Amino acid sequence: MTTTSSPDAIIDGLVYLGRSHYGWSHTADELIAGLNRVHIGSAIAVAAHPTGADFQAANDQLLAAAGGHRQLIPVARIDPWAERPGELSRVVRAGAKGVFLHPAEEHFRINDQVRVRPIMEAAAEHDVPVMIAAGFHLMAEPLQLGEAAGWVPELPVVLTNGGQFNISGGSQFDVELIMEQNPNLHVHTTAMYRQDFLERVVTRRGPDRLLFASAAPLFTMEFERARADLMHVDATQRALIMGGNAARIFRLGAAA
C-alpha cells in the first residue's frame, strides 16, 4: 500500500452541503474544516434535499458557497418532478460541473423513461457528467442504474457507494455486470465494505472507473478516506482514484 502524498491532488468525489429536509445540515465552513482535517484538497459538492423542495434556491446557495470557497466544486441537484425544465441549463451555465440525481430522496425511479431520460440527454448535450445516488431498493437498483446509463453511452455516469447498498454482498454481482456492459459507468468508494469488490473494479474494469468519495456528512470523512487509502493498488492507480478520475470526468482543469 502507498498513500497519496499531495493533499491538493485529492478530490472528495461527493459531499453534501446545506440544510436537509431529512434533519441534518452541513455548512461550508464545517465542510472546509473537515477537508482540511483529513487532508483533502477539494470536494465535489451537491445541495442537500431542501426543505420545501426549492431546488433552484438550493442550487443557487451551493453556487454561492462555491464562489466563496475555491475548494468546493458545485454540481447541480435536479429534481425530475420539478416544473422547471430549464433548471439544468441555468445551473450549468452558472458554473455547475455536473448533474446530481437522488432517486430515493426525490422519490423517482432512475430508469423512468419519461422523467429521467430527458435529464440524462440534456446533461449529455451540455457535456457534463451525471452522478446518481445509487443502491436504493425500487428506485436505484444496480440493474435499473445500468439501464439508465445505457440510454446515453457517451455520458459519464458516476454511481455513489459502489453502486449499491447491500450488507450481504449480493448486489456486487449486479454492479459488476452493469459496469461490464456500460463503459461509461463509474463508482464511488464510499461505504463499500467489500474491499475485494473495490479492488476488482480496478483490476477488471480499470483504475479509471473508481473514485474516492466520502459523502459527508452522511458518512464519516476520516473513515472513508482510510477506506480508500488502505486499498491494495499501485501509486498510479491510487492517483486516479483519489482525484485524477474526478478531475477528468468533471473537467476540473487546474483544480486537479
Place this chain on the structure above:
Amino acid sequence: MIFDMHMHIENRSSWIVTAEDCIRAMDEASVDKAAVMTLGDYPGLNPDAIELVTEAMSRYPDRLYGLARLHPGHLETSQATLDRAVTHLGFVGLKLHPVSTHQHPAGEATIALVRQAGELGVPTLFHCGDEHMTTPLAIAETAAACPGSVIMLGHMGGYFHVDEALQVAERYPNVVLETSAMPYPEKIIEAVRRVGAERVVFGSDGPVASPIVEKQKVVIAALGADDAALVLGGNAARMLRLGS
C-alpha cells in the same frame, strides 16, 4: 489481544476464500485471533462446511476459532452437528444467516438451535442487516425467546438499521453488537455509551472485507483504552472462554 469475531473461509460459493487468506489479512491488520465460518450453510449449500472449518482450526490452532454455520431447516442434522462441533471439534459458536437459509429468526427451528447453543455455552452470531428476515427487530424475536443464549448482531444492522440494533440491544441484555461492515464509526461510540463496552465486539467480515479497514473504524471511534480493549478482544476472550 485483538480478536476478529467475523471472518470467512469457503470452498464452494461464488467467493472462494481460504484460511491462508484470513491469516494474511489478520497479519496485515495486526489481528491476533479470529472466529471463522463458511459462507455456505451446512447441510445444503456447503456439505464440506464443518470439515473445512475444522481443518482451518487444526492448521492455525491459536489463531482461528470455528463457528458452525448451520441450516435450521435441517433441524435434526443441524442440532446433532452443533453438538458434535462444540463438544468434540472445538467450535466456539453458531452462525445463522437467514438470507441464505430462508429461516425466520422467530421460527421454531431457529429458536431451538439458538437455545441449544446457549445450553452448550456458546454464542450465536446472526447476520443482521437490511434484508428481509435479518433486521434487528426480526432477531429481537429470537432474543426474547432465548434469554439464556448470547446473540450477536453481526453488522449491527447494516446500513439502515443500526439505530434499531441499538434499541434491540438496550431491550435485551443477551444481545451483543458486532461492528463489521456497517460504515459508521460514531455508532460504535453510541453503542458503547448506550449498552456498555462489554456488549460490543469487533468484527471485519474479512478477508473479503478488510480487517485493517474495519479495525480503523474502531480506532476512529476513539473509545478510550479500556473500552477499546474490551471491544477489540477482551469481550471475545470472555464470551468464547479463550484460554480456559
